[in-house]
Amino acid sequence: MIETWINIIINILVILSLLAGTFFILSSSIGIVRFPDVYTRLHTATKAATLGVAFILIGAFLFLYAAHSIVSGKLLLAIVFILLTAPVSAHMIGRAAHANGIKPFLKNRGDAYQEAKDEYIKQHPSDTN
């Protein structure tokens, strides 16, 4: 009797985490379409997609544990690696975009990084980096 209840609860948890994961990934793709420039799009592409994939992996982990009683360490490791790599790739894409001269979408505030870069080039005219 208790075992069936535990099974039901674990199934509900699996369903909830899969739903949350797909919801976050869907939101992140809608955000990529709706936001105005590279940098704001990077916000949704890193944050929401990371959490979405993490939730789906947690759901898969719970399912494997409940249905086949496998403790899959690979899934947990995958979450860790996604959390490690997603911000790094976002940083690199943002930096590459800025280095290629893509202007951020600004309403009325300045771009501190552009100012600092201009200042640096003024002081070191030979350095093109």
Add this chain to the structure above:
Amino acid sequence: MAFQIVINLIIAFLWMFLSESYSAPSFIAGYLLGLLLLFVLRRFVPDTFYLKRFLKIGALVLLFIKELLSSNWEIVKLVYKRKQDFEPGIFALPIDVKSNWEITLLANLISLTPGTLSVAISHDNTKIYIHAMHIQDSEKSISEIKNTFEKAILEVSR
């Protein structure tokens, strides 16, 4: 810290051989016993008790998970808002952390927290340039990052 872990492992193996049961449970029992010994004798062992640092790392991880969830909530709210009234911009955050891995960790944590995304690090490693969704409260997010993440990282590394 490495010295203390080695001592702890030696105590665990000693316990395993003394009790003549070569299994994981007796190893764990020996390890816990070693922890207790190190804790009792912490005045005579160099460095601070190493479990303290592990607890700080755990606190950092918990903080990170909390911030990750709240940042996702923020970004989802922004995605489904009918009128996109955010005001993006890039601001500079002066940092106190020095070594490379600390800066990397801080930049990664910033990227996964509400409304901020690290774009670049200045040439002299004293500033991180951050793209923010709401540039009007950049002052607030500067003090927030300095008081939570940087403090937690400094507590782990010092």
